Every structure is written in structure tokens, then in C-alpha cells.
Amino acid sequence: MSSRFLCECGARVEKNLFSGHGIALLVPEEMVDKDLSQISGEALARELVMKSSIVVTCRGCSRLFVIEKDGGAIQSFRPEADAPAGS
Numbered sequence: 273m274s275s276r277f278l279c280e281c282g283a284r285v286e287k288n289l290f291s292g293h294g295i296a297l298l299v300p301e302e303m304v305d306k307d308l309s310q311i312s313g314e315a316l317a318r319e320l321v322m323k324s325s326i327v328v329t330c331r332g333c334s335r336l337f338v339i340e341k342d343g344g345a346i347q348s349f350r351p352e353a354d355a356p357a358g359s
């Protein structure tokens with residue numbers, strides 16, 4: 273599976289979590305409720321990566337992409353046009 277894809281604007285979007293390109297995790301609420309006192313930092317990080325979707329913004333057009341945790345479906349969200357100043 274490729275670690276990047278092309279945005280509709282033509283920019284290349286990196287989806288490899290460990291690439292250091294401002295990629296974020298969308299952590300499910302169930303992970304926050306969990307008792308984490310018995311889990312090591314390393315195991316917690318691994319579990320967060322496994323159970324979270326990846327969120328990344330296109331540097332070209334600011335589209336937001338949400339990539340399902342299984343690395344499958346990708347949803348994209350385009351920002352609304354700039355709001356008028358002062359609104």
C-alpha cells in the first residue's frame with residue numbers, strides 16, 4: 273500500500289504516520305475512557321495508532337482527509353470559501 277496519494281488539486285499527500293508531515297490521529301472516545309494505568313507508554317502508543325483514523329491536511333488546498341484506521345477508505349472535506357472579513 274502506498275504511503276501517499278494525489279489530492280484533487282494535484283498535490284501529493286503523505287499518509288504515513290511516521291513521515292513527520294503534520295499527520296494527526298483521530299482518537300476514538302473509547303480510548304479516552306479506558307483505564308490506562310496498567311499500560312506502558314509504548315503499548316499505549318501502539319494501541320492509539322491501531323485504533324485511530326489518520327487525519328491529514330493537503331498543503332496545496334487545505335482539504336482535510338480522514339483515512340480509516342484499516343488504511344482503507346479515505347474521506348475528504350474541502351474548506352468553505354473564506355468568510356468575509358469581520359464575520
Ligand SMILES: [Zn+2]
Binds near residue numbers: 279281334
Ligand atoms: Zn489539495
